[in-house]
Amino acid sequence: MHGEDTIAAIATAIAPQQGSIGIVRLSGPQSLAIAQQMFRPAHRGPWESHRLCYGQAHDPHTGQLLDACLAVWMQAPRSYTRQDVVEFHGHGGIMVVQSLLHTCLSLGARLAEPGEFTLRAFLNGRIDLTQAEGIHDLVGARSPQAAQMALGAMQGKLAQPLRHLRHTCLELLADIEARLDFEEDLPPLDRDHTRALLTAALTQTRHWLSTADRGALLRSGLNIAIVGRPNVGKSSLLNAWSRSDRAIVTDLPGTTRDIVDAHLVVHGIPVRVLDTAGIRDTDDRVEQIGVAKSRQTASQADLVLLVIDAQAGWTEGDRHIYDQCRDQCRPRPLLLVINKSDLNPHLPTNLPQEILGTVATAAALGEGIEALEAAILSHAQQGHLQVGDLDLAINQRHKACLIEVERSLEQALESMNQNLPLDFWTIDLRAAVAALGKITGEELTESVLDQIFSRFCLGK
Numbered sequence: 001m002h003g004e005d006t007i008a009a010i011a012t013a014i015a016p017q018q019g020s021i022g023i024v025r026l027s028g029p030q031s032l033a034i035a036q037q038m039f040r041p042a043h044r045g046p047w048e049s050h051r052l053c054y055g056q057a058h059d060p061h062t063g064q065l066l067d068a069c070l071a072v073w074m075q076a077p078r079s080y081t082r083q084d085v086v087e088f089h090g091h092g093g094i095m096v097v098q099s100l101l102h103t104c105l106s107l108g109a110r111l112a113e114p115g116e117f118t119l120r121a122f123l124n125g126r127i128d129l130t131q132a133e134g135i136h137d138l139v140g141a142r143s144p145q146a147a148q149m150a151l152g153a154m155q156g157k158l159a160q161p162l163r164h165l166r167h168t169c170l171e172l173l174a175d176i177e178a179r180l181d182f183e184e185d186l187p188p189l190d191r192d193h194t195r196a197l198l199t200a201a202l203t204q205t206r207h208w209l210s211t212a213d214r215g216a217l218l219r220s221g222l223n224i225a226i227v228g229r230p231n232v233g234k235s236s237l238l239n240a241w242s243r244s245d246r247a248i249v250t251d252l253p254g255t256t257r258d259i260v261d262a263h264l265v266v267h268g269i270p271v272r273v274l275d276t277a278g279i280r281d282t283d284d285r286v287e288q289i290g291v292a293k294s295r296q297t298a299s300q301a302d303l304v305l306l307v308i309d310a311q312a313g314w315t316e317g318d319r320h321i322y323d324q325c326r327d328q329c330r331p332r333p334l335l336l337v338i339n340k341s342d343l344n345p346h347l348p349t350n351l352p353q354e355i356l357g358t359v360a361t362a363a364a365l366g367e368g369i370e371a372l373e374a375a376i377l378s379h380a381q382q383g384h385l386q387v388g389d390l391d392l393a394i395n396q397r398h399k400a401c402l403i404e405v406e407r408s409l410e411q412a413l414e415s416m417n418q419n420l421p422l423d424f425w426t427i428d429l430r431a432a433v434a435a436l437g438k439i440t441g442e443e444l445t446e447s448v449l450d451q452i453f454s455r456f457c458l459g460k
């Protein structure tokens with residue numbers, strides 16, 4: 001059993017006045033002993049595992065009442081970490097949970113590191129690495145689709161076929177190695193069967209790889225920058241889109257100075273929209289800083305919405321901003337938004353030919369948002385990102401490993417086709433097995449564990 005000591009942490013988000021329930025969690029061999037010193041159940045009789053009971057929590061050193069709360073003991077191995085776990089479900093806010101945690105620590109528990117509960121679950125064999133990553137993704141999911149994808153990973157939908165594939169490669173490896181050692185005692189290798197297995201493994205690997213970009217989009221979402229000349233209606237667009245008054249709108253050019261953002265979900269994709277200062281030459285020092293920020297934001301966005309004023313048409317200033325967006329070392333995809341279309345419904349006739357996507361909006365009236373979202377979705381799909389039908393996708397860590405798997409399997413097939421000696425195949429197969437094992441955690445390195453679990457929040 002991994003984790004000799006007992007760890008404790010607050011497992012729920014805490015803030016004053018927020019969250020009616022706060023949970024403090026213990027895991028480790030001393031969990032029950034610590035809990036029994038500080039919690040008195042209201043009922044008589046023994047404390048049963050997996051039963052929520054009501055009672056009072058006290059500080060045993062001072063006798064002070066901490067909370068009237070619920071507590072549950074989950075006896076090992078039927079718990080998240082496969083260790084003895086106790087949870088106190090107390091009143092929310094800051095004070096109660098902190099005093100409960102503090103008392104646990106004073107009775108011998110150690111404050112858990114971020115992700116340490118899940119790390120124990122992994123080290124004790126309850127979940128594999130892809131499932132641990134699924135748990136992390138679920139907590140951070142910002143759209144229903146992202147949550148579905150995370151749930152799939154958490155339930156082992158990725159782990160099972162990966163383990164199966166690794167098992168197939170291991171069996172093949174054993175078969176080949178047996179022939180290397182005892183060739184005369186065994187029937188010759190069935191090459192057609194071996195080729196079919198390797199080809200199927202390669203097809204599966206490529207299928208997983210094809211999900212990586214869609215997964216990245218659903219996990220981290222799109223950053224969309226709204227840029228344009230002052231007063232064209234960028235902040236109005238942000239407000240209309242997010243149905244809020246996030247950004248200040250006035251008829252004075254140069255209203256927005258700082259970046260203002262809003263989080264939205266567009267057809268299942270989490271989107272962060274960034275409203276920026278109108279770009280123009282100015283002597284105002286504060287505005288200059290804002291303009292510099294606008295340019296930087298545009299250069300880092302996944303998609304730029306260049307907003308122009310329908311009444312003014314396509315102006316020199318617009319052309320200037322457009323050229324700047326194009327001239328960057330990494331030009332970002334760009335969609336032209338023709339705002340204030342209520343004042344002029346016609347498209348400007350002098351738009352640059354290469355501009356493909358245009359959308360007409362009247363942000364002040366809340367019009368054109370659906371068309372804008374449809375255009376964004378079609379932009380996402382142009383990158384072959386079919387979103388919405390994805391219940392499972394690999395992440396960037398898996399992708400790096402699966403590229404190794406793909407390469408190894410291709411080489412193994414190549415060695416086979418060229419009738420190279422069997423030892424050549426085994427090298428490649430062994431590499432494939434190792435890379436698959438890295439994804440699930442069957443082959444482990446400290447740095448991978450660190451990379452995964454340090455990103456977790458406290459108490460998870």
Ligand SMILES: Nc1nc2c(ncn2[C@@H]2O[C@H](COP(=O)(O)OP(=O)(O)OP(=O)(O)O)[C@@H](O)[C@H]2O)c(=O)[nH]1
Pocket residue numbers: 229230231232233234235236237248249250251252253254255256257276277278279339340341342343361362363364365
């Ligand atoms: N008629 C009409 N007016 C609009 C529309 N969108 C915005 N406006 C008006 O245009 C003016 C400027 O709007 P903002 O949203 O502040 O423009 P901005 O691009 O954010 O301006 P800066 O922050 O200065 O760069 C305000 O008076 C808005 O009410 C629209 O669709 N139609």
Ligand SMILES: [Mg+2]
Pocket residue numbers: 234235236247248249255256275276277278
């Ligand atoms: Mg503005």
